[in-house]
Amino acid sequence: MGAIQAPDQTPLxxxxxxxxxxxxxxxxxxxxYLRDWNAAEDAVQETFLKAYRQMDSFRGDSHxxxxxxxxxxxxxxxxRRSAWYRYIxxxxxxxxxxxxxxxxxxxxxALNTAIMRLSPKYLEVVLLYYYEGYRMKExxxxxxxxxxxxxxxxxxxxQKLKNELEGGEEHEK
Numbered sequence: 543m544g545a546i547q548a549p550d551q552t553p554l555x556x557x558x559x560x561x562x563x564x565x566x567x568x569x570x571x572x573x574x575y576l577r578d579w580n581a582a583e584d585a586v587q588e589t590f591l592k593a594y595r596q597m598d599s600f601r602g603d604s605h606x607x608x609x610x611x612x613x614x615x616x617x618x619x620x621x622r623r624s625a626w627y628r629y630i631x632x633x634x635x636x637x638x639x640x641x642x643x644x645x646x647x648x649x650x651x652a653l654n655t656a657i658m659r660l661s662p663k664y665l666e667v668v669l670l671y672y673y674e675g676y677r678m679k680e681x682x683x684x685x686x687x688x689x690x691x692x693x694x695x696x697x698x699x700x701q702k703l704k705n706e707l708e709g710g711e712e713h714e715k
Contacts, residue, residue: 557594564607568614575618589614612684656706664699
């Protein structure tokens with residue numbers, strides 16, 4: 543299911559191909575997840591290092607990008623749990639995101655800010671479903687949870703965002 547590789551392609555050539563194809567997507571995902579540009583760059587670098595080390599164990603059950611995103615999400619989770627993460631300023635300037643788009647509207651900024659305030663378990667499903675466009679089955683596979691759990695998290699995240707953006711009280715935590 544992964545990228546087609548020539549039989550004579552070395553692991554370093556394959557890694558370089560993956561970096562060229564997926565680095566920006568992983569960087570955007572990690573930046574939104576970690577809320578820090580430098581930490582996101584570190585997470586992506588560590589993701590590719592782990593992927594290189596585990597390249598032989600990749601069975602091809604999923605697409606390479608799916609596998610890399612799973613590694614990146616796990617790396618971001620590990621980084622957020624670490625003691626030094628508490629000392630990072632959790633605000634990311636929208637200008638730092640690695641994608642060039644028209645200037646965001648006030649509504650888009652409010653939505654992005656609300657999304658970034660979600661707890662990690664809701665943030666990761668929102669990023670993967672709405673930003674990256676993955677189906678629930680793929681997200682479940684990436685995160686190692688059931689499709690029902692993904693669906694529930696998306697529903698709860700939408701409710702939390704609705705409550706925050708409409709100025710209502712948050713009913714569920």
